[in-house]
Amino acid sequence: MTRPEIEVRGLHKSFGDNEVLRGIDLEIGRGEVVCVIGPSGSGKSTLLRCVNLLEEPTKGQVFVGGAELTDPDVDIDAVRRRIGMVFQQFNLFPHLTVVENLTLPQRRVLRRDKATAAKVAAENLERVGLAEKASAYPASLSGGQQQRVAIARALAMGPAVMLFDEPTSALDPELVGDVLAVMRMLADEGMTMMVVTHEMTFAREVADRVVFMDGGVVVEDGRPEDVIGNPRNERTRHFLSRLL
Ligand code: ADP
Ligand code: MG
Numbered sequence: 001m002t003r004p005e006i007e008v009r010g011l012h013k014s015f016g017d018n019e020v021l022r023g024i025d026l027e028i029g030r031g032e033v034v035c036v037i038g039p040s041g042s043g044k045s046t047l048l049r050c051v052n053l054l055e056e057p058t059k060g061q062v063f064v065g066g067a068e069l070t071d072p073d074v075d076i077d078a079v080r081r082r083i084g085m086v087f088q089q090f091n092l093f094p095h096l097t098v099v100e101n102l103t104l105p106q107r108r109v110l111r112r113d114k115a116t117a118a119k120v121a122a123e124n125l126e127r128v129g130l131a132e133k134a135s136a137y138p139a140s141l142s143g144g145q146q147q148r149v150a151i152a153r154a155l156a157m158g159p160a161v162m163l164f165d166e167p168t169s170a171l172d173p174e175l176v177g178d179v180l181a182v183m184r185m186l187a188d189e190g191m192t193m194m195v196v197t198h199e200m201t202f203a204r205e206v207a208d209r210v211v212f213m214d215g216g217v218v219v220e221d222g223r224p225e226d227v228i229g230n231p232r233n234e235r236t237r238h239f240l241s242r243l244l
Contacts, residue, residue, distance in 0.1 A: 002029075002030065003063070003066045004027040004028055004029050004030075004063075005028055005029060005030045005031075005032070005064065005065060005160065005161055005192040006026070006027070006028040006051060006062075006063070006064055006161060006192065006194065007026070007027050007028075007061075007062070007063040007064075008024050008025060008026040008027075008047075008050075008051065008060070008061070008062050008063075009025055009060055009061040009062075009063075010023055010024075010025065010059065010060040010061065011023065011024040011025075011047070011050060011057050011059070011060035011061070011062065012024075012057065012058045012059040012060055013043070013046055013050055013055060013057050013058050014058045019216060020043045020046045020216050021043050021046055021047060021050070021057075021058075021216045022215070022216040022217050023060075023217060024043075024047060024060070024216075024217065024218055025218070026047075026211065026218065026221070028161075028192060028194060029192075030192055031190040031191070031192055032192060032193075032208045032209065033187045033191075033192075033193045033195065033206055033207050033208050033209075034193070034194050034195070034207060034208065034209045034210070034211060035195045035196075035197055035202070035203040035206075035207040035209075035210050035211070035224070036048075036194065036195065036196045036197075036210075036211045036213060037196075037197065037198070037200075037203065037210060037211070037212050037213070037239070038212055038213035038214050038219075038239065039214060039239055042213045042214050042215060042216065043213055043215075043216040044165075044196045044213055045165050045166075045196065047213070048085070048163050048165050048194065048196060050062060051064065051069075051083070051163060051194065052064075052069075052080055052083045052085055052163060053069050053070075053076060053079075053080065054085075057070055064079055064082055064083060064160075064161065065079070065082050065160055065161075067079045077109075081109065081110070081157065081158075081159070082159055082160040082161060083159055083160075083161050083162075083163060084154030084155060084157060084159035084161070084162045084163065085154065085162075085163045085164075085165070086147070086150050086151055086154055086162065086163070086164045086165070086167050087150075087165050087167075088165055088166040088167065088169045088170050089170060090138070090143070090146040090147050090149070090150040090170075091150065092138040092146055092149055092150060092153070093138075094137070094138055094139060095137075096137075096138075097134065097135050097136060097137055098125065098130065098133050098134050098135070098136050098137075098138065098141070098149050099118070099121050099122070099125065099134040099135065101138070101149060101153050102117075102120075102121035102124060102125065102149075102152060102153045102156045103117040103118060103121050103156075105153065105156070105157060106120060106121070106156055106157065109157065110157065110158075117156075120156050120158075121134075121152075121156055122134070124152040124153075124155045124156045125149075125152050127152065127155065127182075127185070128148040128149070128151055128152045128155075128182050129148065129178075129182070130145060130148055130149060130152065133145065133149070142175055143170060143171045143172065143175055144171055144172075144175030144176070144178045144179050145178075147167055147168070147171065147179045148178065148179060148182055151167075151179075151182055151183075151186075155186075160192060161191075161192040161193070161194070162186065162191055162192070162193045162194075163193075163194050163195075164183065164193065164194070164195040164196065164197070165196045166196050166197060166198070167179060167183070167195075167197070168180060168197070168199060169198065176199070180199060180202050183195070183202070183206070184202070184205075184206050187206050195207070198243065200228060200240075200243060203224055203228060204224045204225070204228055204229075205224075207224050208223075209221060209222060209223060209224070209227075210222065210223070210224045210227040210228055211227075212227055212231070212233070212235075212236045212239065214235045214236075214239070219233050219235050219236055220232060220233050220236045228240065
């Protein structure tokens with residue numbers, strides 16, 4: 001059996017005496033798309049941040065591509081290069097053009113030469129439908145365009161997995177669709193994805209699995225038609241009823 005691309009075992013995370021993650025077990029196979037849903041404060045962002053070690057787990061293990069991130073001897077930079085992350089706030093460099101936002105991390109982190117970085121940047125801007133914005137500055141773009149640039153920037157690093165933390169929550173409603181379309185394309189291409197989102201239509205249509213978190217634990221984990229369509233747990237039902 002091949003190992004899951006992402007594996008979380010007995011994960012706990014506390015901030016002081018606030019235990020935010022209380023024992024999370026999760027596996028995501030290669031090419032699988034998993035949407036994580038749940039109320040605000042349930043620990044969704046903390047879970048994602050533990051998966052690329054932006055937060056250090058208090059207890060438990062995290063594996064990405066079979067390598068243990070939580071092993072003190074792991075080459076964390078090498079493992080992190082397998083992981084692309086997209087945040088609610090796009091975090092583009094405001095003083096750099098769109099294409100420079102894509103080439104700089106490739107040059108700095110992957111040590112790619114100028115021509116290669118430029119070629120990969122152009123390919124990925126094309127993928128997200130923004131080739132014509134290469135020379136623009138982020139401030140001149142809509143929020144949806146900025147988020148697509150952020151996705152292209154992550155893709156240019158050649159990640160094996162992509163983590164999304166509420167990528168459309170900061171966008172005006174009319175801009176959400178274009179970003180979700182790019183994510184749908186990635187899912188169709190077979191990218192392994194972990195997506196924290198409130199977009200239930202996306203979760204239903206694109207996710208292979210939906211994970212419902214509440215109070216720092218996984219309450220329900222299953223097919224979207226089960227977790228969203230026919231939740232077994234009262235807490236899941238209550239959460240979903242408030243979204244409608
Ligand atoms: P969600 O993404 O589901 O809304 P979070 O993971 O952001 O939840 O937060 C869960 C809990 O962890 C919240 O109570 C939050 O205040 C706390 N928390 C998150 N990050 C930190 C931090 N860096 N320091 C202290 N507390 C934090
Ligand atoms: Mg969050």
